[in-house]
Amino acid sequence: MDKRAVFKSWWLPILFALPQIALILLFFYWPAVAVMRWAFTLEPPFGGAAEFVGWANFQDVFADPFYWNSVGVSLIFAFCGTASTIVVGLVLALAVDRQLPGSGLFRFLYILPYAIAGPAAGMAFRFILSPERGLMASVNAVFPDFWNPAKYGSHALVLVIVIFAWKWAGYTFIFLLAGLQSVPRALTEAAAMDGAGPIRRAVDIQIPMLAPTLFFLLVIMMTEGFVGADTFGIVHHTTGGGPNHGTEVMVFRIVDEAFKGLNYSGASAQSIVLIGLIMVFTFIQFRFIEKRVHYK
Amino acid sequence: MADIDIRAVHKSYGKTKTLHGVDLSFASGEFVVILGPSGCGKSTLLRMIAGLEEITAGEIAINGRIVNTLEPRERGCAMVFQNYALYPHMTVAGNIGYALKVAGVPKAERDRRIEETAKIVGLSDYLTRRPAALSGGQRQRVAMARAIIREPKVFLFDEPLSNLDAKLRVTMRAEIRKLHQRLSATSVFVTHDQVEAMTLADKLVVMNKGHVEQVGQPLDIYHRPASVFVASFIGSPAMNLFETRVETGAATVRFGGAQVPIDGALAAQLRGKDIIVGIRPEQCVVVQPGNGVSAKVDFVEELGSGRVVHAEIDGQPFAAVIGEEMRVRPGDRISLELPPSQLHVFDRDSGRRIEFEAVPRAPQNAAEAPVLAIVE
Amino acid sequence: MIQRTPFADTFTYVLMALGFVLLIGPFIVILAGASQTLQQVNSVPFRFVPQDHLLENAAAAWSRASLGTAMMNSLIMASLVTVGKVALSACTAFAIVFFRTPLKHFFFWMVFITLMLPLEVRVVPTYAVAADLFQPFRLLIAALTGIEVSVEWNLLNSYAGLTLPLIATATGTFLYRQFFMTLPDELAEAARMDGSGPARFFFDMLLPLSRTNMLALTTIMFVYGWNQYLWPLLMITDPAYKTTMMSLVALLPSENGTPDWNVTLAGSLIIMAPPLIVVAVLQRWFIRGLVATEK
Numbered sequence A: 001m002d003k004r005a006v007f008k009s010w011w012l013p014i015l016f017a018l019p020q021i022a023l024i025l026l027f028f029y030w031p032a033v034a035v036m037r038w039a040f041t042l043e044p045p046f047g048g049a050a051e052f053v054g055w056a057n058f059q060d061v062f063a064d065p066f067y068w069n070s071v072g073v074s075l076i077f078a079f080c081g082t083a084s085t086i087v088v089g090l091v092l093a094l095a096v097d098r099q100l101p102g103s104g105l106f107r108f109l110y111i112l113p114y115a116i117a118g119p120a121a122g123m124a125f126r127f128i129l130s131p132e133r134g135l136m137a138s139v140n141a142v143f144p145d146f147w148n149p150a151k152y153g154s155h156a157l158v159l160v161i162v163i164f165a166w167k168w169a170g171y172t173f174i175f176l177l178a179g180l181q182s183v184p185r186a187l188t189e190a191a192a193m194d195g196a197g198p199i200r201r202a203v204d205i206q207i208p209m210l211a212p213t214l215f216f217l218l219v220i221m222m223t224e225g226f227v228g229a230d231t232f233g234i235v236h237h238t239t240g241g242g243p244n245h246g247t248e249v250m251v252f253r254i255v256d257e258a259f260k261g262l263n264y265s266g267a268s269a270q271s272i273v274l275i276g277l278i279m280v281f282t283f284i285q286f287r288f289i290e291k292r293v294h295y296k
Numbered sequence B: 001m002a003d004i005d006i007r008a009v010h011k012s013y014g015k016t017k018t019l020h021g022v023d024l025s026f027a028s029g030e031f032v033v034i035l036g037p038s039g040c041g042k043s044t045l046l047r048m049i050a051g052l053e054e055i056t057a058g059e060i061a062i063n064g065r066i067v068n069t070l071e072p073r074e075r076g077c078a079m080v081f082q083n084y085a086l087y088p089h090m091t092v093a094g095n096i097g098y099a100l101k102v103a104g105v106p107k108a109e110r111d112r113r114i115e116e117t118a119k120i121v122g123l124s125d126y127l128t129r130r131p132a133a134l135s136g137g138q139r140q141r142v143a144m145a146r147a148i149i150r151e152p153k154v155f156l157f158d159e160p161l162s163n164l165d166a167k168l169r170v171t172m173r174a175e176i177r178k179l180h181q182r183l184s185a186t187s188v189f190v191t192h193d194q195v196e197a198m199t200l201a202d203k204l205v206v207m208n209k210g211h212v213e214q215v216g217q218p219l220d221i222y223h224r225p226a227s228v229f230v231a232s233f234i235g236s237p238a239m240n241l242f243e244t245r246v247e248t249g250a251a252t253v254r255f256g257g258a259q260v261p262i263d264g265a266l267a268a269q270l271r272g273k274d275i276i277v278g279i280r281p282e283q284c285v286v287v288q289p290g291n292g293v294s295a296k297v298d299f300v301e302e303l304g305s306g307r308v309v310h311a312e313i314d315g316q317p318f319a320a321v322i323g324e325e326m327r328v329r330p331g332d333r334i335s336l337e338l339p340p341s342q343l344h345v346f347d348r349d350s351g352r353r354i355e356f357e358a359v360p361r362a363p364q365n366a367a368e369a370p371v372l373a374i375v376e
Numbered sequence C: 001m002i003q004r005t006p007f008a009d010t011f012t013y014v015l016m017a018l019g020f021v022l023l024i025g026p027f028i029v030i031l032a033g034a035s036q037t038l039q040q041v042n043s044v045p046f047r048f049v050p051q052d053h054l055l056e057n058a059a060a061a062w063s064r065a066s067l068g069t070a071m072m073n074s075l076i077m078a079s080l081v082t083v084g085k086v087a088l089s090a091c092t093a094f095a096i097v098f099f100r101t102p103l104k105h106f107f108f109w110m111v112f113i114t115l116m117l118p119l120e121v122r123v124v125p126t127y128a129v130a131a132d133l134f135q136p137f138r139l140l141i142a143a144l145t146g147i148e149v150s151v152e153w154n155l156l157n158s159y160a161g162l163t164l165p166l167i168a169t170a171t172g173t174f175l176y177r178q179f180f181m182t183l184p185d186e187l188a189e190a191a192r193m194d195g196s197g198p199a200r201f202f203f204d205m206l207l208p209l210s211r212t213n214m215l216a217l218t219t220i221m222f223v224y225g226w227n228q229y230l231w232p233l234l235m236i237t238d239p240a241y242k243t244t245m246m247s248l249v250a251l252l253p254s255e256n257g258t259p260d261w262n263v264t265l266a267g268s269l270i271i272m273a274p275p276l277i278v279v280a281v282l283q284r285w286f287i288r289g290l291v292a293t294e295k
């Protein structure tokens, strides 16, 4: 990993790295330490020094049915969101990769939703998929209450997943298309010589060759689904965690608990659980990247 | 102009030792070529002279001044890299003049010197181009110009020609030589190509595995290789080498079922000893069947000016250069005589040359000159 | 490859058209709704054809949510985040790649770990730091000397507070690092031979050579900065510092008021426009940046 050409100065690298290192220390490491501290202490309600309470905050968290509700919601959100973005991205990437006339335009367009902030998209979708107007109103006229995210938690969860998938499909599309384009042309040509049609080629050659990209996206999208900036933004602005806690994902609950409930200790304990989860994801990703390096 | 002294220089990267005590000294204005197989530590040595690499032990002096701790810019060396290392975002003029710019030379003078230098290397028409828009040979010239403009005391070249095609390589070789005559700065040129080495060098340094194997004039090294390694590395086709033992009863060694005569005095000195005997393919003489050593022909390489017969003796490959007029085919048997005066003898344990007084070996006529040009 | 596959080709176009409806359809609905009147936008079934009331709806949205200030603030915030990241990352990557010091690995890991924890999971304590910037130093001084100092400085309601914590992550650093690693060793060596020191090498060689990377990083950082939601929500209470993402709420029709979604949609269109334009116009660099930062 090292380069050979190096300069010999001890103070210059420090000088160059200092601004970012200082920011990171202040806004990353110090808060990270604070999370730890808060998770194991409890601030008395009437002031005074925080006292050490061991695992009590975690016990409180784990005893809370709403916490487990948020874990469930996050799992569904991340799994369904990941699955749908990858499926849509893959299908579109396979289609665009055939390079038929006009596919360049589609490629250009598919990426646009990724530019939109989660909450802004959420607001638009509140209109687009509103039960009273737009498309779904027509459906609801025939089957009353077929779709009502304001009333049913499950509908609301579908709504936020759709928004998430809409925004992120373009992202997986980019990576999958790049992956497809790095499959050697000779390989698909050989398969064509063997008489395989386009769909057979996609299933037998291209998708297996995409395995590394797919795995990478799986990890990235799961992480994004659990802790991504959009996850919070979409939920907060579209459903506010409701109805009836139906869309209360873990990040939402943490922020809610901290800033509405002013329960820093509980929120910190939850953060730590979440951090543990991300570390697992990152670890998996590393093992995998390491392996990919070994391929070469 | 500067002389360079390298004294007991060692280099290790962590635990791996790359150079094991190199002692060399180059006279002012000399064109020195360091030759050796890839990975033997040539670049490392060159880069230590340049100041790009820390010296683990020993010292390097330029013009009598020990430079171990000096920055590259303080050593007065210029370097031409194998991949040229041109600055991709600068024009040719920018590349050539960068050193002057760093040194704070005023723009007007800089431009004048850029012009001048570009003229020397024939780049005057390309000054506004970017490196990406140049051919390999032109890039090479930019790299040279970048070195020349600084008027360095020492030129360092790290395999500067190995990225060029064969024909251009010959041209550039001649140009480098001409340039050296003109500037007469001390030049150290690293290469793994023996033809380049033989044609360019005033002084040739042969290296292997972090050791200096031999230092001398190119022809001296060709005619008196100091070790088995040098013998096999220099010359093309490579010298034939075979292991044998000096007979106790006669001045001969056994080879290919025959007794090959060797120098009498040598035989007396080495009686019963294990040695390695070498002979260059072009010194073998084809003789009537029944005489000399019998060899089975595997295949024949046409060179135009002659042929190389690749044969087998004792199950070992053995090459011989024969005249155009001779007809041999794969499967034929030929007989070769190995003139005793042309044999090189090496100690089997140390691989070092064993000198003996024989007929002077320097070639007097063209026919005997080393066939080096043929590899081009 | 010459192949006549009419069925597969048709199927491909059907898929691409479907993708168009799914991914671009919402934009069309937004645009249509944003250009309709109150009656039109609430009519069932919805009409997907844009009308000609876009400007008046946009004007209404602009004043309703004070988008003037919000757009300005978002622009400042996105630009500061972008410039900060682009500049600081280049410096740090330079320090990590081109120097031989034991600190280099320390810095590398220190920066690298920040990739693991997005702001969302450490938002609570980060907020606490921003609200009381000197707390760590006070504690440090108290621990070292026993003296309680009482300096306080908070970053709430300030551009510094909006941007600094967002700059303190590693994405950009890794983009530069990847790029620096691809440069041949000889480049720095040639510069050294030419007499250039490290700082000069950084400014004369690395920065000009990184232009494409900078542009790529700029596009993704601008979009990233513009689309920040949670952090501004926490940091800003003063309306003068509100960003566009915070004015989304003001755009929503009130619970029991007129459902003037046409204004809401026109407003969201304005808010979406800047990042959308960046991604559309600079798509080549945007994609390059995305792919490079994730690998």
Ligand SMILES: Nc1ncnc2c1ncn2[C@@H]1O[C@H](COP(=O)(O)OP(=O)(O)O)[C@@H](O)[C@H]1O
Residues within 6 Å of the ligand: A004, B013, B018, B036, B037, B038, B039, B040, B041, B042, B043, B044, B045
């Ligand atoms: N920066 C380095 N770190 C570790 N080993 C190195 C480094 N540079 C060179 N080496 C090792 O030193 C030996 C000599 O390298 P070099 O001088 O480049 O050989 P060459 O004769 O081909 O120019 C090689 O075995 C190489 O692997």
Ligand SMILES: [Mg+2]
Residues within 6 Å of the ligand: B039, B042, B043, B044, B158, B159
């Ligand atoms: Mg080398």
